[in-house]
Amino acid sequence: MRSVRQARKPRDGRGKQGRSSARGVARGAAQQPFGRRKSLRGNPISRALRAVHAFLDLRRPMLIMTLVIVLLTALAGLFASGVVGRTVHRTAAGFDTLLADAGFGVSQVHLSGNLRTPQVTVVAALGFTPGQSIFSVDLPAARARLMALPWVAEAGVKRRYPDDIIVRIVEKQPFARWQTPKDSYVVERSGAVITDKGLDQFRRLPLLLGDGAPQNAAPFIAAVDGHRAIAARVYAYQYQSGRRWNLLLDDGVVAKLPETGWRKQLDTLEHLIVDKGVLERDIVEIDLRSPTQYFFVTKTGEPKEKKPTVSGRAI
Incomplete structure (x- = not known):
């Protein structure tokens, strides 16, 4: 018996045509912009936002410098008006009061070496007030005031915690x-x-x-x-x-x-x-x-x- 084979039709033409059509469609799709993006580009609000953003990018260093200058000027005005100083002083005074109430207030001044300088003169030169916080005592300033007294040749002032001040004086020798x-x-x-x-x-x-x-x-x-x-x-x-x-x-x-x-x-x-x-x-x-x-x-x-x-x- 004779075998009968059915010959297949060549598919090259159709394949090529299909591929060509697909490429054309893809190319057309690639070249055709989306309708939404096109509408954004034409939106006036979007263009304004992009312009502002670009301006800020270009002017950012100048803006930062301007803000710093404004801030420094404001701080200088506060210092000049005394607002900051008064606030700091009130805060420090309150803290000193707390320390004094906790047992760190000046209660005694131990004085030695004064022969011709009256005790009351020394205490006045020290400038302390009873109960003042021992931490707020300005020792260098107190020593400078003692050194200005006529008979004082050398002076030492130091703290002895919790509440004592030690003062030692060396007087000048009359010749x-x-x-x-x-x-x-x-x-x-x-x-x-x-x-x-x-x-x-x-x-x-x-x-x-x-x-x-x-x-x-x-x-x-x-x-x-x-x-x-x-x-x-x-x-x-x-x-x-x-x-x-x-x-x-x-x-x-x-x-x-x-x-x-x-x-x-x-x-x-x-x-x-x-x-x-x-x-x-x-x-x-x-x-x-x-x-x-x-x-x-x-x-x-x-x-x-x-x-x-x-x-x-x-x-």
């Missing part, structure tokens, strides 16, 4: 009295003025006369103190012309010392007082400014015979 044409003062060894008050209690201190005397007196007075006969008879130390010293002795006798070599002439004056009894004579002046001789001036104003000296000792 001499300095008399000027206008006033009198108590001075330190360095020559610094301490005070011009209450001088009666310092009558036993050496008396200095002349400009520059306080700054130059310490070594000279120490040397004079080493000569007991002279020191016992000195009434005042006079600094003359900013260069040398005169000793004003008892009974108005003036001993004139040289600018240099005065230590040796102090030995000579001691010898004249002790061994020669020169102060018992009728003289008002002993001139020791020459390194080799000395002479006296009598009360009549006539100088006596000059006496030669050898190694500072009268012959």
Whole structure:
């Protein structure tokens, strides 16, 4: 028997045509915009929003800077008006009150070292109020006020918790009295003025006369103190012309010392007082400014015979 096969029709044409049609449809679909997107692009509100957004993107740094300037200006105005300061002060005051109520209020001030500075003066200079919070005490400011007191050379202020303040004072040491044409003062060894008050209690201190005397007196007075006969008879130390010293002795006798070599002439004056009894004579002046001789001036104003000296000792 013969086999009969049914021949299949070629499908190439239809496939190609189908694919071409599909591509055409797809291409047409790709080229055809959606109706909604097209409508958004044409919407005036959408265009306005996009314009604002683009403007903000471009102007963002400038806007931030403007906002910062406005904020700083507002803060400066608040500070200038005192609003911030008053608020902070009220808050701090309230906090200090809480601390004081909790047992941290100043109750005692322990003071030491004040001999000539009254206690009431020290307390006033500290500036504390009873019950004030110990944490609010300004220690540097309190110390500065103490240092401004005339007799205070050094001061220390510290807290001792929970409620004590410790104050230690070192006072200046009076060295001499300095008399000027206008006033009198108590001075330190360095020559610094301490005070011009209450001088009666310092009558036993050496008396200095002349400009520059306080700054130059310490070594000279120490040397004079080493000569007991002279020191016992000195009434005042006079600094003359900013260069040398005169000793004003008892009974108005003036001993004139040289600018240099005065230590040796102090030995000579001691010898004249002790061994020669020169102060018992009728003289008002002993001139020791020459390194080799000395002479006296009598009360009549006539100088006596000059006496030669050898190694500072009268012959």
